[in-house]
Amino acid sequence: MNPSVPLSPQAIQDKYELFAELSYRFRAKTGLEAVLVGGSAYEWHFPSLHSSDDLDVVIQATVGRVREFEGVLVAAGFVQTGRCWSSPVIACTVEVVGTTLALAPKGVGADVLIAQATLTGSPFTLSTATIIWCDRAMAWEALPHSQRDARHTLLAAKGFRDKIDGKRAREVLKAAGVLDLLLRRAQSMPEWNGHADIFEQK
Numbered sequence: 001m002n003p004s005v006p007l008s009p010q011a012i013q014d015k016y017e018l019f020a021e022l023s024y025r026f027r028a029k030t031g032l033e034a035v036l037v038g039g040s041a042y043e044w045h046f047p048s049l050h051s052s053d054d055l056d057v058v059i060q061a062t063v064g065r066v067r068e069f070e071g072v073l074v075a076a077g078f079v080q081t082g083r084c085w086s087s088p089v090i091a092c093t094v095e096v097v098g099t100t101l102a103l104a105p106k107g108v109g110a111d112v113l114i115a116q117a118t119l120t121g122s123p124f125t126l127s128t129a130t131i132i133w134c135d136r137a138m139a140w141e142a143l144p145h146s147q148r149d150a151r152h153t154l155l156a157a158k159g160f161r162d163k164i165d166g167k168r169a170r171e172v173l174k175a176a177g178v179l180d181l182l183l184r185r186a187q188s189m190p191e192w193n194g195h196a197d198i199f200e201q202k
Contacts, residue, residue: 020122036126045129
């Protein structure tokens with residue numbers, strides 16, 4: 001599609017196609033990557049556990065380049081309300097939530113992968129399943145009474161262990177200073193029986 005024209009409802013059928021198109025337009029304009037994180041990235045990796053109508057985006061650039069991504073949204077017909085931008089073609093919002101993706105000790109770009117939108121096959125960049133799981137684990141650490149974050153952390157560890165690189169996850173959680181706390185918390189909860197080892201140093 002032409003990066004300077006509004007989106008066509010006939011051309012965009014789901015949020016991953018939408019993100020792929022926005023990513024393409026931003027890349028064509030700036031040469032930079034937009035990375036999908038948050039709930040929709042979690043849904044992509046762990047589809048039976050969650051659904052989201054939000055596209056949370058990290059721009060792999062400086063803060064000033066966020067305005068260029070917002071320019072892409074304006075050209076595509078999005079309307080801003082507060083921090084979120086509403087899609088003109090499907091029930092979905094977009095929010096730029098950061099400008100870095102630097103999780104110690106690897107840094108920017110090491111924890112992303114290229115996926116393809118289901119219907120069109122268009123490529124887009126998103127966080128790996130491991131990093132999305134770590135994000136939920138860290139949210140659970142920060143909000144211990146959050147049933148959603150506790151459930152997302154546990155259910156992915158139970159049902160999608162093969163998607164999570166345990167060594168990398170422990171590396172990230174240890175660098176964030178939460179690994180030991182999460183291990184103790186999981187060990188104290190019966191529902192984690194047989195799964196708390198994901199937090200154990202190997």
